[in-house]
Amino acid sequence: MPKYLLIMRGTDESNAAMMADIDEMMATTRQFIEEMVKAGVLLAAEGLDDPSQGVVVDFSGEAPVVTDGPYGETKELFGGFFLLDVASKQEAVEWAKRVPAARGAKIEVRRVPGSDEVPQADR
Amino acid sequence: MSTADVEAVWRIESARIVAALTRFTGDFGLAEDAAQEAVAEALTSWPLAPPANPAGWLMATARRRAIDAIRRRAALQDRYALLAADVAVDEDIDPDKIDDDVLALMFVSCHPVLSPEARVALTLRVVGGLSSGEIARAFLVPVPTVQARITRGKKTIAAAGVPFELPPAAERRERLGDVLSVLYVIFTEGSTATSGDRLLRPDLAYEAIRLARTLAALQPDEPEVHGLLALCELTAARFPARTAPDGSPVLLDEQDRRLWDFLAIRRGLAALAKASARGLGPYGLQAAIAATHAAAPSVEATDWDRIVVLYEALGRVAPSPVVELNRAVAVAMASGPAQALAIVDELIALDRLPGSHLVPTVRGELLARLGRRPEARAELELAARLCANQRERSVLLRKAAALS
16 A cells, blocks of 8 residues: 655644644644544654754755754745555545644645655665 | 545545444444445535535435335334334434444454355455455455355344444454454465465555554554554565565565565564563464564574574464474574474375475475485475466476476
């Protein structure tokens, strides 16, 4: 079965809305995770720390330049992810539609190719 | 909403819908039929008018179909039945009981009154949500055969008066063995197809893993459930290395271990840790063997002594000629082919695995390592004649040819 990554992309506003009632957010998220566990599809789920605690390593110049986060002009901030083992893209999308997300947030659904699909160097 | 969208919702919701319907109609076959009718209706109506709550729509429609069916039957029988049925269907669905419902559904689909084939077909259909076509493809049988197995299975359950409930605690562990063995049969068919031209049917294997994960979530206190899950994850972790780009099998000693799925190995090891709370059962022991392979950088650097010990333990907990044969292979790696040959010859003398291609396969390998080439070749040719998987057979013939 293919794997899909559901990437939570919040905005400052949607993140603030979620943080406004942190207990509620934690409870609904836990419930959602539980549902995916019981469906046997969840492989991993993690939330990311505050973007202001992150750093960006920039390869525009000759040497990598390290700067503090957040990510400059990006309006959407990666807040966490779910890794799912599902039968189809539609099933991944169906789970994405059920993520308890605040208004304004987006969820990106990306397929994770199997190792047999990645071009292999000579072994 | 496309057909694929309907299928996606069905896959996520089917077990819960069938389970909840079974609880309030008390009729497993009726519930399954009503749920299938609801999907058929969704396939025609959703593309025109997608519902706001697809899962709720499916449940409500299936429930209506079930009530219609009960009414039709009741009208043919008598009014009392109608009244009695109406009381039953008016109960609301209790979300707190849905987990138990899905678990009960697994136990019913794997009930001992059913033939092994019917258990597999019903589990894939009503718990996994696979269509008859998908099941038929997976097991290389005609669609009508699968449909007949499902219909007969439902009739058998109704005729035997199997109640829709979790078995009592005392029976549960014993019956859990049936559920685990059905999931393992499904996984094994996906991991080494018994016949046909493909070695792996990954979709089927991953479906079995998904169901095992579901079972582990519903029965977290049963070590063997985690043992089975660990075994499946650790076995599936090797899938990417088990076949060459042309589909031919790559044997363990030639596999590129860098292709092994390390995340699956990690999940397998985590499940194995949960399986060993009170000592390992048969699935846990097999998972421990798979974990020993997973931890080794190469065949030579594998802890074969540990594998021999684990096979000895497995032979005590769940004795079988296949375990003996595998123990022989491990002994050959740990202590040399001569000792292993004695184990295999004893299996043959007792005629423990008649007709299996595995015995001459192993015997042929051992004889080759002992330098007894003509005998080895004869054994491998015998193995090829007995082997039903084309991919495996061609490997055996190649090995035999190399010995001439």
